[in-house]
Amino acid sequence: RDLICTIPGISTTTADVIIAETGGQMAQFPTPGHLASWAGVCPGQHQSAGRVKNVKTRPGNRHLKGALGATALSIASHKGTFLNAKYRRLVRSRGKPKAIVALEHTLLTVVWIMLTDNVVYDEPGPDYHQQRHPERTKNRAIYDLHKLGYDVTITPHGAA
Incomplete structure (x- = not known):
């Protein structure tokens, strides 16, 4: 829990939800993409006649998605961090809702790496x-x- 709380914007409540919903062990998820897909924060897509169409995100763990969404909104409003800079870059090209989902995906990727390698979050800066x-x-x-x-x-x- 303390390891996850080193990410700016993640509260102890969100860290508890992440641990409760994933079990705290990342062994059942071979890659961060598997975790994000299970949580339902991967972009959905339909392919037909050689055309790829973006659609809603996959259904996933609603408790985890809710906690990640609240955290992503918090990060979006607090300047001065790498994650906020990523959000601002994505908003320019994709819009707010897609940028929030992308930020949720990034948060889960960071959490997976931290829990797998047992390392503290290193803030690269905005x-x-x-x-x-x-x-x-x-x-x-x-x-x-x-x-x-x-x-x-x-x-x-x-x-x-």
């Missing part, structure tokens, strides 16, 4: 992706400024 992919960050800023009607010229620091 600017993790910006530091890891500075070129994407630069291109995104240029694109946003172009949408606002600005012409942008990039010059390296100290070259002016």
